[in-house]
Amino acid sequence: MHAIERRNTAKYRLLRICIAIVGALSASNGWAVLTENIAIGSPRALSLANAVTADPPGIDSIHFNPAGLSRVEGRQQAIKFIYGNFDIGLDFGKRTETRQALLDQAVQIGSDLGAEYPEGFFEDEAYMQSSSTEGVSMIIPGSGMMDLAVPLSIVGGTSYQPPGGNITFGTNVYTPMAAGFYRADDDPGRFIGQRFSTMVLTYFSPTVAIEVTDTLSVGATLTFNYGGVGLDLPLRVPHLAHLVIPTLQLTNCGIETPLINICEDLPLYDQLGELNFSVEQALAFGYNFGLLWEVTPWLSLGMVYQSPIDMHMEGEFSWENSDAWVQFIAPLREGGLTSVALDVVGIEGEKYVEGDADLELTMPEHMSFGVSLQLLPSLRVNIDYKFTGWSKWDELSVKLSEVTDLMAIASFGETDTKEGVSLVLPLGMEDTWNFAYGIEYQYNDQLVLRMGVEDRPSSIPEVSMSPFLPLGDSTLYGIGFGYETVTGTLYEVGMSYFESQVSMPGNTSDFGNSEDPTKLIYNPYPGQDIDASTTIIMLEIGFHREF
Numbered sequence: 001m002h003a004i005e006r007r008n009t010a011k012y013r014l015l016r017i018c019i020a021i022v023g024a025l026s027a028s029n030g031w032a033v034l035t036e037n038i039a040i041g042s043p044r045a046l047s048l049a050n051a052v053t054a055d056p057p058g059i060d061s062i063h064f065n066p067a068g069l070s071r072v073e074g075r076q077q078a079i080k081f082i083y084g085n086f087d088i089g090l091d092f093g094k095r096t097e098t099r100q101a102l103l104d105q106a107v108q109i110g111s112d113l114g115a116e117y118p119e120g121f122f123e124d125e126a127y128m129q130s131s132s133t134e135g136v137s138m139i140i141p142g143s144g145m146m147d148l149a150v151p152l153s154i155v156g157g158t159s160y161q162p163p164g165g166n167i168t169f170g171t172n173v174y175t176p177m178a179a180g181f182y183r184a185d186d187d188p189g190r191f192i193g194q195r196f197s198t199m200v201l202t203y204f205s206p207t208v209a210i211e212v213t214d215t216l217s218v219g220a221t222l223t224f225n226y227g228g229v230g231l232d233l234p235l236r237v238p239h240l241a242h243l244v245i246p247t248l249q250l251t252n253c254g255i256e257t258p259l260i261n262i263c264e265d266l267p268l269y270d271q272l273g274e275l276n277f278s279v280e281q282a283l284a285f286g287y288n289f290g291l292l293w294e295v296t297p298w299l300s301l302g303m304v305y306q307s308p309i310d311m312h313m314e315g316e317f318s319w320e321n322s323d324a325w326v327q328f329i330a331p332l333r334e335g336g337l338t339s340v341a342l343d344v345v346g347i348e349g350e351k352y353v354e355g356d357a358d359l360e361l362t363m364p365e366h367m368s369f370g371v372s373l374q375l376l377p378s379l380r381v382n383i384d385y386k387f388t389g390w391s392k393w394d395e396l397s398v399k400l401s402e403v404t405d406l407m408a409i410a411s412f413g414e415t416d417t418k419e420g421v422s423l424v425l426p427l428g429m430e431d432t433w434n435f436a437y438g439i440e441y442q443y444n445d446q447l448v449l450r451m452g453v454e455d456r457p458s459s460i461p462e463v464s465m466s467p468f469l470p471l472g473d474s475t476l477y478g479i480g481f482g483y484e485t486v487t488g489t490l491y492e493v494g495m496s497y498f499e500s501q502v503s504m505p506g507n508t509s510d511f512g513n514s515e516d517p518t519k520l521i522y523n524p525y526p527g528q529d530i531d532a533s534t535t536i537i538m539l540e541i542g543f544h545r546e547f
Contacts, residue, residue: 037050037176038050038476038496038498038536038538039082039084039175039176039177039178039179039538040060040063040064040174040175040176041060041080041082041153041155041173041174041175041540041542042057042060042063042064042080042174042494042540042542043080043480043482043492043493043494043540043541043542044057044058044060044450044480044482044492044494045057045060045064045494046478046480046494046495046496046538046540047438047450047451047452047478047479047480047481047492047493047494047495047496048382048436048438048439048440048450048451048452048478048480049436049437049438049451049452049453049454049476049477049478049496050064050384050436050438050452050454050476050478051370051382051383051384051436051437051438051452051454052064052065052370052382052384052438053065053290053302053303053304053368053369053370053382053384054292054300054301054302054370054371054372054382054384055068055300055302055370055372055380055382055438055440056068056069056071056290056292056302058071058072058076058078058544059072059076059077059078059157059158059159059170059172059544060078060157060172060174061209061219061290062157062170062171062172062174062205062207062221062288063172063174063176063202063205063221063288063306064290064304064368065219065290065291065292065302065303065304065368065370066207066208066209066219066220066221066288066289066290066304067209067217067218067219067290067291067292067302067304068209068217068219068290068292068302069159069168069170069207069209069219070161070166070168070209070210070211070217070219070292071217071292072159072161072168072170073161074160074161074163074546075158075159075160075161075546075547076158076159076160076544076545076546076547077156077157077158077544077545077546077547078156078157078158078172078542078543078544079154079155079156079542079543080154080155080156080540080541080542081152081153081154081540081541081542082152082153082154082155082175082538082539082540083150083151083152083538083539083540084136084151084178084179084536084537084538084539085136085151085535085536085537085538086133086136086151086179086180086181086534086535086536087132087133087181087533087534087535087536088131088132088133088181088189088467088469088470088532088533088534088535089130089131089132089133089532089533089535090130090131090132090188090189090192090467090470090530090531090532091130091131091530091531091532092126092127092128092129092130092131092188092525092528092529092530093128093506093528093529093530093531094127094128094506094528094529095127095506095527095528095529096505096506096507096515096527096528096529098507098515098527099506099507099515099526099527099528100527102240103122103243106240106243107122109247110243110246110247113247115246115247116246117246118246118265118267120267121246121265121267121268122267122268122269123267123269124238124268124269125186125188125269126188126189126191126269126524126525126528127528129188130188131183131187131188131189131190132183132187132189133181133182133183133189134181134182134183134184134187135147135148135149135151135181135182136148136151136180136181136182137180137181137182137195137196137197137230138151138153138178138180138197138199139180139197139198139199139228139229139230139278139280141201141226141228141280141282142280144230144278145180145195145197145230145232145278147182147195153175153178155172155173155174155175156172156173157170157171157172157173157174157205158170158171158172158547159171159207166210166211166212167208167209167210167211168208168209168210168211169206169207169208170205170206170207170209171204171205171206171207172202172205172207173201173202173203173204173205174201174202174205175199175200175201175202176200176202176225176363177198177199177200177363178198178199178200178201179197179198179199179536180195180196180197180198180199180230181193181195181196181197182194182195182196182232183195189467190234191233191234191235191236191271191524191525192466192467192468192512192524192525193231193232193233193468194232194233194234195230195231195232196230196231196232196468197228197229197230198228198229198230199226199227199228199229200225200226200227200309200363201225201226201227202223202224202225202286203224203225203226204223204224205221205222205223205224205288206221206222207219207220207221207222207288208220215293215294215295216291216292216293216294217291217292217293218289218290218291218292219288219289219290219292220287220288220289220290221287221288221289222285222286222287223285223286223287223288223309224283224285225283225284225285225286225309225311226280226281226282226283226284227280227281227284227309227311227313227361227363228278228279228280228281228313229277229278229279229280229313229359229361230277230278230279231275231276231277231278232274232275232276232277233274233275233276233277234271234273234274235271235272235273235274235275235406235521235524236269236270236271236272236524237272237406237520237521237524238268238269238524238526239517239520240517241517242266242267242268243268245262245265245266248262262328262331262332262338263331264324264327264328264330264331265324265328266324266325266328267324270322270324271322271324272321272322272324272325272406273319273320273321273322273325273404273405273406274319274320274322275317275318275319276317276318276319276320277315277317277357278315278316278317278357279313279314279315279316279357279358279359280313280314280315281311281312281313281314284309284310284311285309286306286307286308286309286363287306287307288304288305288306288307289304289305290302290303290304290305291303291304297374298373298374298375299371299372299373299374300371300372301369301370301371301372302368302369302370302371302372303367303368303369303370304366304367304368305365305366305367306365306366306367307365308362308363308364308365308389308392309362309363310362311359311360311361311362311363312358312359312360313358313359313360313361314356314357314358314359315356315357315359316354316355316356316357317354317355317356317357317400318352318353318354318355319352319353319354319404320351320352321349321350321351321352321353321404321405325349325405326349326351329342329347329349329405330349332349333349346403346405346407347405348405349405350405353402353403353404354402355400355401355402356400356401357398357399357400357401358397358398358399359396359397359398359399360396360397361396362392362393364388364389364390364391364392364393365388365389365392366386366387366388366389367386367387368384368385368386368387369384369385369386370382370383370384370385371383371384377442378441378442378443379439379440379441379442380439380440380441380442381437381438381439381440382436382437382438382439382440382452383435383436383437383438384435384436384437384438385433385434385435386432386433386434386435386436387431387432387433388431388432388459389431390429390430390431390432390459391429391430391431393429406521429459429460429461429464430459430461431459432457432458432459433457434454434455434456434457435454435455436452436453436454436455437452437453437454438450438451438452438478439451439452445484446483446484446485446486447481447482447483448481448482448483449481450478450479450480450481450482450494451477451478451479451480452477452478452479453475453476453477453478454475454476454478455475456473456474456475456476456498456500457473458471458472458473458474458500464510464511465502465504465508465509465511465512466509466510466511466512467504467509467512467513467525467530467532468511468512469534470500470501470502470504470530470532470533470534471500471502471534472500472501472502473500474498474499474500475498476496476497476498477496477497477498478494478495478496479494479495479496480492480493480494480495481493488545488546489543489544489545490543490544490545491541491542491543492541492542492543492544493539493540493541494538494539494540494541495537495538495539495540496536496537496538497535497536497537498534498535498536498537499533499534499535499536500533500534501531501532501533501534502531502532502533502534503529503530503531503532504529504530504531504532505529506526506527506528506529507526507527509523509530510523511523512524512525512530513525513526513527513528513529513530514526515527
């Protein structure tokens, strides 16, 4: 009865443990910023750095500007292959003077009192070490996360324009957002995320494009979308409270009836447990609307609006306490004052906890305005100016159905409560405006060469920067070509490169290396300098033909 009451009480607390999830998931919003429009599966758009609003790319116009579908004649089909390589590198440096001084002081005080820290108590596997992701992990609808030996996917679409008609119909499969990674079991960066994936897949996109006049077209798309997020997170909490354990052992171990049976070791940097989290939504609606005005044979103007996509993802989470934690708690539950204290806080010492998980997330609206100039018979220049409403992500809401030991500890004494095991985390993300430029050179009747560059400003405020996704302002570079055979089949290849580097000195990231003792959960590297880089390489190959 008391256990039930205890759980019900805990469910009305604002649980800081959720930061372990939400901190990572807020960084997943950063993945959305990073992967916006580069995993669509459009080789032409990728090679032009997405500067295609006024020069839409065939069937892929369904996403980039539905009005452009009116330029696709007859019955057409497109098949595209997408290869992506995502890499995050982390270099862990020294600790701040404040953090190091506290550790040294703890050793000195313990020595003065006659307490000895066991061998390995202060051993930090991340100190002065490096981390790198091993490969790509992707959340698969209905199956959860999977590590991909070859990060390759296939998408495609079709369109139909009746002979002599001014209306074109089409649908396309594409991924507005798709990213993920995994780290090795012994990688020191795993405590910020060992495995992660996020995906938005548009699997059905019925589109109608109308040629209103010879120069003006409009188009609209209704999108049917899948959304999913997965996270595997080994958790360590190198909190300064660990440092008092040897002192307590000095006065309570080795006697017949100790006041506190706290004789098991719990090293400062040991893993305390592992969180597995996976949520998804099979159907969420959105829409695209576009205009295309071919003012003259050498000048085109375009505009596209992509609506927000509201998602309420549902799934499961599990928590596994480490053997060290279970062994540490077990003697404390054998009776006496410590057992009563654990009951009050809500610490069970169970090996496994499982439950339901909910995540509310909205993909933000996006607008783009474009100009396409035919400067020479063989040379075209595209310029886009884009807006994305990332400020829509002013907060992120996560709910869990059960309480773990660390949830109970982190929530104890909280006064700001909400119904359910939940947390609403302020993100404070910022809207972005950016330019993209593309150049297309018609080498001959069959071969066209392309290149582009896109400014990629970060929407993540400095206070929310995290080694989970170290993303600062950077630039996307694209290159590619198209080749049309004598039979009319068009082959296209596009490649892009993106790199971002961020430096996070000790105690500058609330989700990584903060020394604030109240930020208990999602700071596995307190006080430690972190230099980080994010690199993404995309290769997309497609072919288009009549059928």
